[in-house]
Amino acid sequence: MQYNFDWKLVLSGEYLQWIIDGVVVTCQISALSLVLAMAIGTLIAVMRLSAVRPLVWFSAGFTEFFRNTPLLVQIFFWYFGSDAVLPAAVNQWLYKQNFEFAAGVIALAVYTAAFIAEEIRSGIFSIPRTQLEASRACGLTFLQAMRYVVLPQAFRIIVPPLISQALNLFKNSSLCMTIGVMELTYMARQIESYTFHGFEAFTVSTLIYLTISLLVSFSITQYNKYFLRTIKY
Amino acid sequence: MAMIEFHDVHKWYGEFHVLKGITQKVEKGEVLVICGPSGSGKSSFIRCLNRLEPIQKGQILLEGKSIHDKSVDVNELRTEVGIVFQQFNLYPHLSVLQNVTLAPTKVRKMPKAKAESIAMELLERVGIHDQARKYPVELSGGQQQRVAIARALAMQPKVMLFDEPTSALDPEMINEVLNAMKDLARAGMTMLCVTHEMGFAREVADRVVFMDGGKVIEEAPPDVFFSNPQHERTQAFLREIL
Ligand SMILES: Nc1ncnc2c1ncn2[C@@H]1O[C@H](COP(=O)(O)OP(=O)(O)OP(=O)(O)O)[C@@H](O)[C@H]1O
Ligand SMILES: [Mg+2]
Numbered sequence: 001m002q003y004n005f006d007w008k009l010v011l012s013g014e015y016l017q018w019i020i021d022g023v024v025v026t027c028q029i030s031a032l033s034l035v036l037a038m039a040i041g042t043l044i045a046v047m048r049l050s051a052v053r054p055l056v057w058f059s060a061g062f063t064e065f066f067r068n069t070p071l072l073v074q075i076f077f078w079y080f081g082s083d084a085v086l087p088a089a090v091n092q093w094l095y096k097q098n099f100e101f102a103a104g105v106i107a108l109a110v111y112t113a114a115f116i117a118e119e120i121r122s123g124i125f126s127i128p129r130t131q132l133e134a135s136r137a138c139g140l141t142f143l144q145a146m147r148y149v150v151l152p153q154a155f156r157i158i159v160p161p162l163i164s165q166a167l168n169l170f171k172n173s174s175l176c177m178t179i180g181v182m183e184l185t186y187m188a189r190q191i192e193s194y195t196f197h198g199f200e201a202f203t204v205s206t207l208i209y210l211t212i213s214l215l216v217s218f219s220i221t222q223y224n225k226y227f228l229r230t231i232k233y
Numbered sequence: 234m235a236m237i238e239f240h241d242v243h244k245w246y247g248e249f250h251v252l253k254g255i256t257q258k259v260e261k262g263e264v265l266v267i268c269g270p271s272g273s274g275k276s277s278f279i280r281c282l283n284r285l286e287p288i289q290k291g292q293i294l295l296e297g298k299s300i301h302d303k304s305v306d307v308n309e310l311r312t313e314v315g316i317v318f319q320q321f322n323l324y325p326h327l328s329v330l331q332n333v334t335l336a337p338t339k340v341r342k343m344p345k346a347k348a349e350s351i352a353m354e355l356l357e358r359v360g361i362h363d364q365a366r367k368y369p370v371e372l373s374g375g376q377q378q379r380v381a382i383a384r385a386l387a388m389q390p391k392v393m394l395f396d397e398p399t400s401a402l403d404p405e406m407i408n409e410v411l412n413a414m415k416d417l418a419r420a421g422m423t424m425l426c427v428t429h430e431m432g433f434a435r436e437v438a439d440r441v442v443f444m445d446g447g448k449v450i451e452e453a454p455p456d457v458f459f460s461n462p463q464h465e466r467t468q469a470f471l472r473e474i475l
């Protein structure tokens with residue numbers, strides 16, 4: 001049987017609108033998860049660096065657990081498991097909202113936070129101890145030394161790996177189609193089942209993922225060129 | 234009253250007894266050169282003075298006052314005792330000028346304009362005011378070390394510590410750093426210098442101290458120290474480095 005390519009079908013009218021809607025949802029779910037993941041990740045990293053034993057254990061457990069189980073399983077866990085874990089009233093409220101979306105955001109945020117926590121921690125560790133020593137020797141307090149000397153350097157080092165984590169998050173968001181979040185991959189799939197033109201739909205969605213990812217990667221390279229050049233010991 | 238007094242100072246790293254009873258007096262404006270084999274405790278000795286290292290026994294006085302006294306604020310103490318490290322340890326993310334002004338503006342809360350004009354004077358004194366806007370990575374080792382000296386001087390310390398400031402430098406850059414240190418010595422700064430630059434010791438040291446195994450085993454004015462060392466281990470050490 002001959003497959004008839006019909007790009008126009010996918011790139012106009014209703015189906016184009018579906019793709020655009022999908023891109024919007026993909027960007028929303030990625031952005032929201034990223035903000036949450038940064039907050040949780042920073043918190044976990046700080047706990048891990050603190051001297052308080054239970055916090056260290058908790059954060060270590062958190063990191064290992066969420067980094068070492070499949071994301072798809074975690075998405076199902078939050079989606080199907082929230083009934084069991086969350087109070088009934090919260091579940092009632094969630095069902096009235098966009099429940100799939102919320103479960104997706106939580107799953108992506110928690111999963112990505114585990115990776116981000118590790119990046120932040122290793123960024124701080126990668127600054128030589130002598131930097132802290134040199135600044136303390138000039139009379140800066142510990143917090144001043146962290147704020148003006150250690151963290152600004154750590155941040156410059158962390159930004160590129162954090163951007164890669166953001167990219168992973170963006171690509172991973174496609175897994176949320178499995179719980180019915182109407183993001184880009186879900187929409188491509190939808191077009192395929194309505195039109196049997198899945199090849200075109202998935203080609204277009206692939207190109208969209210690729211373009212956004214490449215743009216972000218390109219900006220990392222530029223960042224490395226211009227901002228990291230002064231950091232040498 | 235002496236500027237610095239060490240009274241029977243002992244220090245351990247865990248089980249390892251690194252300083253075994255150091256007693257020393259350094260007068261205001263005096264330049265002390267400390268030498269000795271690797272691992273003899275020279276760095277530990279000077280780093281005790283700004284409390285980068287704690288001590289377990291004995292007493293250290295700065296202008297007659299114990300530096301471990303409860304009333305002494307460690308950050309305040311460190312502004313009075315500047316230190317220059319072997320590896321420079323400049324802040325790589327800050328310009329040369331910002332390296333020098335950071336502590337005065339954050340610790341002393343000095344207005345930025347005033348801190349910068351003081352910093353420029355200090356950079357001029359060590360001969361690198363034309364590099365003020367550059368970043369450390371753009372400077373040679375000798376220039377970086379001179380920035381480190383200016384950074385320490387910016388807090389107007391009463392004492393300056395130098396821990397092998399020229400050991401990490403290419404030979405052709407050693408003199409520019411030693412010259413900056415000599416100027417400082419001649420200007421009356423009290424200095425404790427761990428160095429094996431014997432030319433420097435002969436020229437500006439008031440006293441040379443030889444350490445071995447955590448003890449001071451010989452001390453003398455430089456001419457006597459070099460021409461007539463008493464202790465056998467000092468003689469062996471001098472034969473090796475001269
Ligand atoms: N933080 C530390 N913990 C444990 N041991 C240490 C520590 N710092 C130094 N030491 C040990 O103490 C001894 C003396 O160290 P110190 O750095 O004071 O000697 P030094 O005379 O400055 O030697 P060098 O010429 O190599 O710089 C060395 O044997 C060293 O291994
Ligand atoms: Mg040393």
